[in-house]
Amino acid sequence: MYVILVYDVDVARVNKINKYLKRYLIWIQNSVFEGEINNTLYERMLEGIKKIISENDSIVIYEFQGKTNFERTIIGKEKSEISNVI
């Protein structure tokens, strides 16, 4: 599946969650990751996230099955190099 993941975590855990998510997905900009991931790795990633975040943190994951039919528009500074990758 393809996922877009957005995190809203306390600054104390930003570095840790960033470092963790980079193992699974592509960094897009602060608090946003994207990428193709299989079910096994996806479940593993969720377990890992749950171990890192605290009760006031929030993660939203958009999961797309099959072909992903979105366009990505970036306004302002393009921080990721994903446009060159995908």
Added chain:
Amino acid sequence: MYVILVYDVDVARVNKINKYLKRYLIWIQNSVFEGEINNTLYERMLEGIKKIISENDSIVIYEFQGKTNFERTIIGKEKSEISNVI
């Protein structure tokens, strides 16, 4: 179209961009908005965003035409009431 919008702007402009985006989309969590929007309003929203943001700010917009085929998973605290809305 349906859009997911994620902003990464300096803290000095967070309140302003939040207030502005709430005119067009549904607040999901810090830095994330979603919603159905027509082309006219979409273009107007983009113009407004460009007037608010500064050179180091970044906005990513995922645009979906037609039926939107994603699932939304929230881990941790659910901050938005969108699950009850949509």
